[in-house]
Structure formats: C-alpha cells, structure tokens
Amino acid sequence: GSTPEYALNMILEKNGLLDSVTVEYKSEHSEVPPMLLSGQASIAMLPQPFVTSVLTQNENIRVALDVTKEWNKAVNGESDLTMGCVIVRKEFAENNPEALSAFLDEYKASVEFTNSNPAEAAAISEKFDIIKAAVATKAIPECNIVFIEGDEMQKIANGCLQVLFDANPKSVGGTLPDEAFYYKR
Numbered sequence: 001g002s003t004p005e006y007a008l009n010m011i012l013e014k015n016g017l018l019d020s021v022t023v024e025y026k027s028e029h030s031e032v033p034p035m036l037l038s039g040q041a042s043i044a045m046l047p048q049p050f051v052t053s054v055l056t057q058n059e060n061i062r063v064a065l066d067v068t069k070e071w072n073k074a075v076n077g078e079s080d081l082t083m084g085c086v087i088v089r090k091e092f093a094e095n096n097p098e099a100l101s102a103f104l105d106e107y108k109a110s111v112e113f114t115n116s117n118p119a120e121a122a123a124i125s126e127k128f129d130i131i132k133a134a135v136a137t138k139a140i141p142e143c144n145i146v147f148i149e150g151d152e153m154q155k156i157a158n159g160c161l162q163v164l165f166d167a168n169p170k171s172v173g174g175t176l177p178d179e180a181f182y183y184k185r
Contacts, residue, residue, distance in 0.1 A: 006167035007071060007081055008045060014074035036061060047083065049131055049139035056135060068144055079159020093183055101185055108147040115145055154182045 005025060012018040026032055033054045035041035045067065046054065054061055071081040086107065093100050114121040122136035131139075148156060164171045 002171075003083065003164065004045065004047075006164050006171065007067065009167060010163050011067070011070045011074045015070075033057075048143045049135050052139035052142065053131075053135050056138065075159060075163070079163070080156045082156060082160040085157070088183060090180075097185075100183075104149065104185065111145055111147040114140060150184050154184070157182070 005023075008023065009018060012021055029047060029050050032041065032044045032046055033050055036044050036054055037058055043064075051063060055063070068081050086104070088100060118140035119133070119137050121140060122131075122133040125131050125136045126133040130136075158176070161172050161176055165176055169175070
C-alpha cells in the first residue's frame with residue numbers, strides 16, 4: 001500500500017499485464033539488492049541509488065525498464081512519477097514567507113549544483129555517510145533530481161495524486177487536495 005506499488009500496478013494495468021504478474025513486496029529497499037546479488041531474486045524494481053549499487057557489484061544484472069519512462073507512457077505525459085517533495089505547514093508559510101522563499105531558492109540551487117556537479121555532490125554524500133561517492137557519482141544522473149514549483153508543480157502533483165487516489169483513496173487521505181493544498185510563491 002505505497003507509491004511504488006500503486007505506480008507499478010498502474011503501469012502493469014495500462015500494459016495489460018496486471019493479472020499476469022505476481023509481485024512480492026519488501027518493506028525496505030535495502031532488502032532487495034542482496035536478493036538480486038545472491039540470485040535469490042531474478043527481477044526487481046529498485047530506486048536509485050540502489051540500482052547503481054547493484055549494477056556496480058554484478059555485471060550480469062541489467063536495467064530492463066525505466067519506471068519513470070514507463071509511467072510517462074502509461075499516463076500519456078499527463079503527469080510525472082513523483083517520489084519526493086517539500087512539505088511545509090500552512091501556518092509556517094504564512095508567518096515566514098521570506099524564510100520559506102530563501103529555503104526554496106537554496107533547495108533549487110542545491111538541485112542545480114547536484115545535477116551539474118555529480119562528483120562534487122557525491123563527495124558530500126560520502127562525507128556525511130549517506131552513500132559512497134563512487135556509487136553516487138554514477139547514480140545522480142539517473143535520479144531525475146528536479147526542482148519544480150508553481151503551476152507546473154501543481155499539475156504534476158495532481159496527476160500523481162490522482163493515480164494514487166484511483167488505486168486507494170486512503171493513500172491520499174480519502175480525497176484529492178484542492179487549490180489551498182499547494183504553496184506557490
């Protein structure tokens with residue numbers, strides 16, 4: 001009952017495969033790489049940087065499908081597969097617009113720096129014990145790290161939330177959000 005499950009099911013359904021595939025879900029991404037590397041599993045769906053980590057450890061494992069591309073085909077480009085966002089309490093946003101705007105500017109700069117300087121960003125990642133630089137350097141270009149705001153953000157989020165809602169209304173709190181849900185500066 002989470003975003004990867006709903007995304008995969010939607011993609012399978014749009015391709016007429018939902019009833020032809022049996023999926024075993026794990027509670028943590030970190031459970032899957034050892035299964036692939038040991039041969040206990042032969043197919044898996046993993047996010048970056050786990051994909052890159054597995055690929056660097058076994059040259060016989062390959063990426064068969066890009067889930068982001070499959071999502072885009074399944075929704076005819078009407079939304080993007082969204083795996084992360086910035087959330088702020090309405091009260092904080094109303095009481096601290098300058099601080100929030102400064103944070104968003106810095107966040108955007110961080111995204112741009114990471115995408116333009118993957119090796120430097122990877123070194124920072126390793127410095128703070130997030131992931132080894134060698135893996136991060138290779139993974140960053142595959143991560144689809146973006147900063148999107150305003151009307152474009154709302155369109156993308158609405159499309160993604162609609163897929164989640166269609167799969168399980170409780171996954172988005174039982175109703176789709178209205179205009180007040182989104183922060184636009």
